[in-house]
Amino acid sequence: MKFVDEAVIRVEAGRGGNGCLSFRREKYIPWGGPDGGDGGDGGSVILRADASMNTLVDFRFVKSYTARPGEGGRGANCRGRSAEDLVLDVPVGTTIVDEDTLEVLGDLVAAGDELKVVQGGFHGLGNARFKSSTNRAPRQFTRGSDGEIRNLRLELKVLADVGLLGMPNAGKSTFIRAVSSAKPKVADYPFTTLVPNLGVVRVQQHQSFVIADIPGLVEGAAEGAGLGIRFLKHLTRTRLLLHLVDMAPYDETLPQDAVAIIAKELGRFSPTLANRERWLVLNKLDLIPEDEREARCQEVVDALGWAGPVYKVSAITGANTKSLCQDILQFVEAQAELLATDSEAAERERDIQGAMQSEARERIQALADKRRSERRAAGDTDNDDDEDDDHDVEVVYRP
DSSP states (O other): OEEOOEEEEEEEOOOOOOOOOOBOOBTTBOSOOBOOOOOOOOOOEEEEEETTOOOOTHHHHOOEEEOOOOOOOBTTTBOOOOOOOEEEEEETTEEEEETTTOOEEEEEOSTTOEEEEEOOOOOOOOGGGGOOSSOSSOOOOOOOOOOOEEEEEEEEOOOOSEEEEOSTTSSHHHHHHHHSSOOOOOOSSSOOOOSOEEEEEEEETTEEEEEEEOOOOOTTGGGTOTTTTGGGGGGTTOSEEEEEEESSOTTOOOHHHHHHHHHHHHHHHOHHHHTSOEEEEEEOGGGSOHHHHHHHHHHHHHHHTOOSOEEEOBTTTTBTHHHHHHHHHHHHHHHHHHHHHOHHHHHHHHHHHHHHHHHHHHHHHHHHHHHHHHHHHTTOOSOTTGGGOOEEOEEEOOO
16 A cells, blocks of 8 residues: 655635624614624634554645635624534544644544644624624624644654564564564565565454564664665654564674664664663574574674573574564553553653654654755755655555
C-alpha cells in the first residue's frame, strides 16, 4: 500500500455569519420594532484518527481545506444556520504541528481521537440585540468574525511496540519474517529494506505485539549517508529496541564495531531515543561452527561492556526466536500495565515521547536544510522537495 508519512496542509475555518439589520413591517402593526436575527457560527476544522487509514497520501494531492461559513441572520428574528464542522480523517499515530510556530498541537494515538485545529468564526449580532428602553430603533449590528487559518504539518509515526535496529544485512527482515506473517524482501546485498515494514507477532491466543523493521543504518547516517535517518522517527513510539547484530558479516567487520556505529548514529539522531530499553540480539549463529558460538558471542559482549539482555538467535532457522518473543511480550505487557496504573510513570513516558519526537523533528529538519543548501550551492533548484517522495510499506497481520 502507498505510504506517506509527512504532509503539509492549509486549513481555514469558516467565517461567522453577519447579523441582520431589519425592522418589522406588517399591516396594522405600527412601530413593529427591530427584528434582525443573529448570524450562524462558521464551521471549525477537526482532525480525527481513523484506524482504517495508514497513510497521508491523500493530503499530498489536496493541500487546502476550508470549512463552510455560517449563514447571515434574517428578519423576523430568524437566526442564520451555523455551518457544520469539517472533519478530516487521518491515520492513528499522526502528530499535528503548526508549521509556522512549530508548536505541537496534538497527537492522535487512538482510533476516534479528535483535535480541533482551527476554530470557526463567531456569529454577528442582529439589531434586535441592541434594542432597549432608550434605543427603540437600533441600527447597530455586528459582522461575523473570521475563522482561524493555520498551516499544519502532519507527521505519521507507525505504532509499534518493538523496533529493529541494525546495519544493512543484519537479518532484520529475515527476523520479522520468522516471527510474523510479514514478508519483506530478503536478499544477499545491503539495503534490501528500503521502507519500514510492520509485522504483528502473535505469541499466544489474544496476546500479540507489533514489531517495526526500518532500513539499516550505516556510519554517517546522521549526515545523510546510506538511506539516512528519516525512518528512525518511526521508532520513537516503540517501547523496546532490538539491536540485531550480524555475527558472520560478509565484509569481516567486527560485530562489536557494528554495534558501536549504530549506537553512535542513534545518539546523534536522538539522545533520548538512544537511552530507551535496548536488547542485544546476536543473529546468524547458524553460520558459525557450533563449538565457537559461545566464545564468539562472549567476545562481543565483553568488548562492548554490555550489561543489558543478550539473546543468541538464528533468524533463518528460527532458533531461539520463540523464547525471545515470549520475553518481549512479557516486557511489553508489564510496561503497559505500569503506564495504566502509575500516573507518574505515564507522565514520564509522555515527556520522553515528546522529547524523542522533538529531537527527531529537529534532526530531520536540519538534515533536510543541509541537503537543500548543498543543492542550491551546486545550482540545482529543481529538487527542493526530494524529502516529500512517496514510500511503500507493508503491514501484515498473522491470521
